[in-house]
Amino acid sequence: MSTLCLRNCQRLIKCTICLTFGAAKKCRDLTMQINGQGRLQGIVTACARNRKVLLVIVLLLIVVLYMWPSWLTARIRPRYKVHPLDKCINEKLDNFQSAALEFDAIQYHSPLQEGENFYPAYIGNGKFGLSVNSENGIYLLLNRSHTLPVQFFPIVDVNIEGHEKKEAYVIDLKSGLVQRIQCFRKAPSACVSIVTQVYAHRRRPSILVQELRIQNPSPESTTVVDLHQIGASDWKGVLTQITPVKTNQAGKTMEYLVSAGKVPIPGSASEFVMLGIASSRLPETIPIKADSTVKYRVVTAVEYSSSTSQTGNSGLRKQMAQQAADSLTSALNIDGKKLRLEHTRIWNQMWQSGFSISYSMAPGMLNGPQINTTMYYVLSNVPASIHETGMTAFSKLELDNLLHFPDKCYTGHNTIQLPGSSLWARCNNELDVSRLASSWLITLEKQGCGSMVKAGTDGVLQAMILSFGALKFSNDHLEFGMMPKDLHRDYYFRRINYGNNTHVNISVIVGDDNKAVLFASLDRNDKVYFACDAGCLDPPVQLGKELTKFPVKQTEPFTAILYITADRQHMDDLKHVIHVKEIGEAPAHEHHVMALHRHGHAFGGLPTFFWMSIAFLIFTFHLFLFKMVINEYCQGGRSAAGRNRGYNM
Secondary structure: OHHHHHHHHHHHHHHHHHHHHOOHHHHHHHHOOOOOHHHHHHHHHHHHHOHHHHHHHHHHHHHHHHHHHHHHHHHHHHHOOOOHHHHHHHHHHHHHHHHHHOOOEEEEEEOOOOOOOOOOOEEEOOOEEEEOOOOOOEEEEEOOEEEEEEOEEOOOEEEOOOOOEEEEEEEEOOOOEEEEEEEEEOOOOOEEEEEEEEEEOOOOOOEEEEEEEEEEOOOOOOEEEEEEOOEEOOOOOOEEEEEEEEOOOOOOEEEEEEEEEEEEOOOOOOOEEEEEEEEEOOOOEEEEOOOEEEEEEEEEEEEEOOOEOOOOOHHHHHHHHHHHHHHHHHHHOOOHHHHHHHHHHHHHHHOOOEEEEOOOOOOOOOOHHHHHHHHHHHHHOOOOHHHOOOOOHHHHHHHHHHHHOOOOOOOOOOHHHOOOOHHHOOOOOHHHHHHHHHHHHHHHHHHHHHHHHHOOHHHHHHHHHHHHOOEEEEOOEEEEOOOHHHOOOOEEEEEEEOOOOOEEEEEEEEOOOOOEEEEEEEEEOOOOOEEEEHHHOOOOEEOOOOOEEEEOEEEEOOOOOEEEEOOHHHHHHHHHHOOOOEEEEOOOOOHHHHHHHHHOOOOOOOOHHHHHHHHHHHHHHHHHHHHHHHHHHHHHHHHHHHHHHHHHO
16 A cells, blocks of 8 residues: 555655646646555646646736836835925935936935935145045145044035035035035925035145125025034134235135144144135025025135144244235135136046946945045045146146156956055045045055156046056056956046047957957057057057057966067067967956856846746745645545445445
């Protein structure tokens, strides 16, 4: 009896497998051999007939699981009522939407909303720096970055008492501007908006500008806006005085505050810098009439000496105070739009060279927002010496030579593959920004880019771009030193300086076959340039404005994957001095690696939840089918046993 049951169970399992894979006829043949075959064969036949129906149901469930988020969103969105404050904030943020999509601007609400990340709303110009959304004061340049704190608070805080408010911040990386957007609910559907724009001037490094734009759309009542201007606070030994000044703007006379005093150097018992700060004054309250918009500008000038330990410092104090007052007066006599345009032009000019990378959904990888903000924070701690006023023609020529003849920069491993290092640390305040800048600057200096760092922001930006791809200037050529196994994302290096009249573009594109390909071109050039791929065994190819394609090859031992030079003979000689044992085209990247970058998981284009749902449905279907067959078999066995017992009686 036990042997018969065992055989029947084996046949049942075979029958279940047959049903699963569609062999219904074979399954019927198996069921003919099982005791109680009549009822069991009936259920098997029913399952076979309904197999198509079950398949259709499963497919419909798959479609529903895959499509329900978009259907749900489409049904809910029209019912959602936007809060007036949210509408006010979003209207202002829409002006930066395209820049945010390109990662040229960072925007977030305060407090943060879901999916947003915090970035210090930092501004700086290599002479001083500060964060707009911080309770700390101003920071001066000490050693490599802005690390010397001063108890002076130049930002004017704007508020409307007794009204509900919301605010957001925008860091315009491309223009070097920070905006604070505030909306106050004045009436059930009317909101007063206050946009504060702040920048540390690039061409005039002593100048900090804060522009206020207050709009009251309410047609009925006047709104009173409170202005809180702190200035010097808990600054020991500071002397402050109020001085009137006459500007060229319609002959207006306004007052400004001049504060001057010592700032001790941390870690030193006697060293200090003498600091003078002059800042224009605003009234404590401003009435904003109904249906009107007003604009104000607050200009602050910062001047300080080099570190000193001299005892008699009254003369130095007066000198710094006078320099700050003169710088402020000069800036106030310049039209606000012109002053801002001077600043943004320099930032835009710096960003003509740059770096782009395809977005990766793999965890822990670097992407556009973190890369661009890191570059912005570092550049904000470096002076734009070539662009500053007062730069003589001879000094500018010296800096240009440092910039266009970069020696052996960059000699280290590519920095874009080090997401967990101090070079890509997340910043939460001004000191984090300073530490980040110091880490980058010392790395670039020690990896052969010291001369470029001395050239100021333009040189530092070029050096950072070179470090991203392990690009190195060496012995009359530029070489691309990234390893083929690291080329699993698209890279674009834009306008790399090669001499004083040549800009090189290098791209890495990963195709549908998961293989990387190189492209090179010239933005402009004053001579003929040539390029060759790894090993330089193939004849040199002349570069031009059109993209030139090169295969990615790997060598044993490892050598650069691309060489560029203006010396044809030098390139012909390279194949005789690059000694390798093996050379061949780099293999395609593994599918799961590319899927991880493109989709965030190794399962392909569909989300993980989709595949989990499919697995669950398959498991449930088999479990139900097996249970149904077992139940029918057991019922059939009991019925047959009952009939046999009745017959024997």
